[in-house]
Amino acid sequence: MPVVIATLRTKPGRRDDVLAAFEEHTPAIHAEPGCELYAVHAGPDRVTVVEKWADQASLDAHGVGAPLVALGRVLADALAEPGDVAVLDAFPAGDPAKGLL
């Protein structure tokens, strides 16, 4: 069950454009098969998405799906550097209720 952390550093003044694009397209991403978590977060100069997918196939399909393509059109001009998209494995430790997404 892959976890993805996407860190997007935004150009000065463009963070809210990126958030608006996520507000528009997140409902369609939540409806994609295998999407278990797709949670958007905002910092002063960044937008970070925490994702969990049922399996690699659903993550692969998301990667070429219409919502992400539409998001990419906004991101192409609004990021200060290429996004850092990390595909990770959970490392369970401690209390399972607090240690796993």
Next chain:
Amino acid sequence: MPVVIATLRTKPGRRDDVLAAFEEHTPAIHAEPGCELYAVHAGPDRVTVVEKWADQASLDAHGVGAPLVALGRVLADALAEPGDVAVLDAFPAGDPAKGLL
């Protein structure tokens, strides 16, 4: 309710040392007041922690608590660059069951 994403890029060959330190100290962090989520993840050259705290005061207390100090002793020698620790706000969009940690 602050969310923290801590991205730790590890030196070659040191990732498993970092994971072992998290395995040792995560139970104590889960027991800290206000810890709602502290989930460790592993990539090929990084360890990423997704955290949620009840409030800023509990996050501040965690930052000076014994478990993080102990973790820091391992991280000091094992990271390829300073950790990227981002304190973020949730940006709810779409389905609340999938859009919020």
